[in-house]
Amino acid sequence: MTDRQFMTVFVAVLGSLVLIGVLAFIIARIIGGDSGHSNDPIAQKQVELRIAPVGQVYVGSVPPEALVSASGGADSAAGSGESGFESGEDIYSAVCAACHGTGAAGAPKLDDKAAWSGRLTQGVDVLYQHAINGKGAMPPKGGRTDLSDDDIKMAVDYMLETAS
DSSP states (O other): OOHHHHHHHHHHHHHHHHHHHHHHHHHHHHHHOOOSOOOOHHHHHHHHHHHSOSOOOOOSSOOGGGOBOTTSSBOTTGGGTOOOOOSHHHHIIIIIHHHHTTTGGGOOOTTOHHHHHHHHTTOHHHHHHHHHHOBTTBOGGGGOTTSOHHHHHHHHHHHHHHHO
């Protein structure tokens, strides 16, 4: 095969492939219709729902509508100042155990009777104030500023009962 014959065959094959591609594109447009932007509000809403973010990140205080109760709905107690926790043990498990269960950052462990008896000599009201306002490495309300003072007092009471 000479160079001239090769080029003739090559151009014929290349031209055939381009023609097939153009025909496939035209047939796809005819069958599929216009794939441009739809003016249908229902279709637009469905697209918005499909591409919406899965969640949101809140830094600092969490807006009441973002709080979710155990049932999965919006926390109806959020506006009334109630946290939705049933007991001091629940609050301890959800908020306090991260540090007081491990002793992180010098936090007294829940089962360390000596550490708690030393702190109890200051009085329960002082412990309440330290838990509510923060002390040392502990942030105010253990970092959960959405909890009420009464919730924090319930958690402190639970820790003192368990430690003694």
